[in-house]
Amino acid sequence: MPKDLQKITIAIDGHSSCGKSTVAKDLAQAFGLTYIDTGAMYRAVTLYAIEQGLYGPNGLLVTELEKALPHIQIVLRKDKESGQVETWLNQELVEDRIRSLEVSTKVSEVSALAFVRKRMVELQQEMGKNGGVVLDGRDIGTVVFPQADLKLFMTASPEIRAQRRYDEMRAKGEKVSFEAVLENVKSRDHIDSTRAESPLRKADDALVLDNSRLDRQAQLAWVMKQLKDRSWAV
């Protein structure tokens, strides 16, 4: 008998720009799950810090950010028309602004802060407490939902990930060079995997999905097969 898919918790972790959100959105759509983009939450905190002038001559004003944290309200809301989940920061739609290269460059430092992580993890656990969710991030299977029903660890080569991100940014009209994007991908890999607080690592029971050579349909088919093998879907 297939288990109740509506209550399932799927954790997707992995390197930046390796297509986690595409798989997460496809699974959400296929099974009617709520998609929680945890990276968007760290990006929203970073955007707040930038827009509120919490950067001084020596970089991020960490104590100021900690003081401001209770005033940062982040909501992930599904747009009724497009069906896409969008990020709202203090009642303002920030979905596009949180994807800029400036935010991408600064977000690793912000997401390495223990007080930021503590708050975001609490919010994520609250959002997913009743199941029926698919989350993507770096610490979902290890910290946020270690009891998740299915854990995926996704990866792809840095060059392939940078190319995908570069194409996405150019399509949105951002003027960036491929080299700058590749540099950003590599530096985020390094910071995300070596930070003291919840570094990116594969949970022991996570399945590895390297999608360097898989297209969208093929990777969804692969995940569907994993679910089927575990009697989660027919």
Ligand code: DC
């Ligand atoms: O998935 P993304 O590229 O949008 O994530 C942005 C940054 O946030 C990434 O550099 C690492 C961090 N992040 C994290 O530390 N923990 C998460 N659960 C999700 C993202």
